[in-house]
Amino acid sequence: MGIIEKALEFVEEFFAQDFGGHDYFHTLRVYRLATHIAEQEKAALPIVQLAALLHDVDDRKLSPETCADKTNARRFLTENGADAATVERVCRIIGEVSFIGTDSVVPESVEGKCVQDADRLDAIGAIGVARAFAYGGSHNRFMHHPDLPPQLNMNKEAYQNSRSTTVNHFYEKLLLLKDCMNTPTAKRLAESRHRYMQEFLAEFMAEWDGTA
Numbered sequence: 001m002g003i004i005e006k007a008l009e010f011v012e013e014f015f016a017q018d019f020g021g022h023d024y025f026h027t028l029r030v031y032r033l034a035t036h037i038a039e040q041e042k043a044a045l046p047i048v049q050l051a052a053l054l055h056d057v058d059d060r061k062l063s064p065e066t067c068a069d070k071t072n073a074r075r076f077l078t079e080n081g082a083d084a085a086t087v088e089r090v091c092r093i094i095g096e097v098s099f100i101g102t103d104s105v106v107p108e109s110v111e112g113k114c115v116q117d118a119d120r121l122d123a124i125g126a127i128g129v130a131r132a133f134a135y136g137g138s139h140n141r142f143m144h145h146p147d148l149p150p151q152l153n154m155n156k157e158a159y160q161n162s163r164s165t166t167v168n169h170f171y172e173k174l175l176l177l178k179d180c181m182n183t184p185t186a187k188r189l190a191e192s193r194h195r196y197m198q199e200f201l202a203e204f205m206a207e208w209d210g211t212a
């Protein structure tokens with residue numbers, strides 16, 4: 001079995017208990033999207049695929065104690081025979097992927113750009129709507145609260161401490177992602193996903209107000 005197949009098995013097991021929007025299928029979708037984008041952008045496929053598969057195994061929210069050193073990703077790669085340069089390239093990308101408000105970074109390598117774009121594409125569109133409400137439900141958030149306006153331009157600390165409603169999350173993150181895509185392929189894919197969210201919010205507010 002190659003290292004990619006092993007990584008697929010590793011993440012399936014790793015995320016088996018997550019129901020808050022970070023499940024195995026999120027990783028699988030990011031892997032497929034990143035592969036598609038990398039083929040178009042002529043990026044190094046094995047690096048993109050490994051980074052996509054491992055991008056959430058040291059996530060700050062899921063695994064705060066391994067986040068800084070990327071311990072889980074590093075151990076998986078080393079135990080499965082990746083060379084030192086591959087381990088460093090993949091771990092660097094994992095550290096660059098996250099959305100953390102105005103402190104988010106543009107990944108240095110084209111491979112990192114592909115993985116960040118794939119992760120962000122999976123946060124928008126119909127899947128993005130579903131994930132946002134799944135996350136909100138599992139974190140005891142209001143779907144919407146008319147007296148709580150969105151907080152724009154949050155930095156890393158404000159973003160990570162925010163307990164915003166799920167509708168506000170669209171204005172604080174999801175609707176901003178279209179213009180943050182790195183690659184032409186992802187920019188194209190983001191257009192229709194973005195439109196879908198705008199239509200969803202218009203319908204949601206009309207139903208909320210009793211006018212639809």
Ligand code: ADP
Pocket residue numbers: 020021022056059061098099119122123128131132133135136141162163164165166169173174
């Ligand atoms: P990822 O690591 O995949 O970039 P995050 O850890 O930021 O994603 O969040 C996982 C999912 O939960 C995403 O779809 C994201 O949009 C959603 N999410 C994160 N924070 C909130 C929030 N405050 N309200 C609703 N959904 C959220």
Ligand code: NI
Pocket residue numbers: 026030055056119
């Ligand atoms: Ni992710």
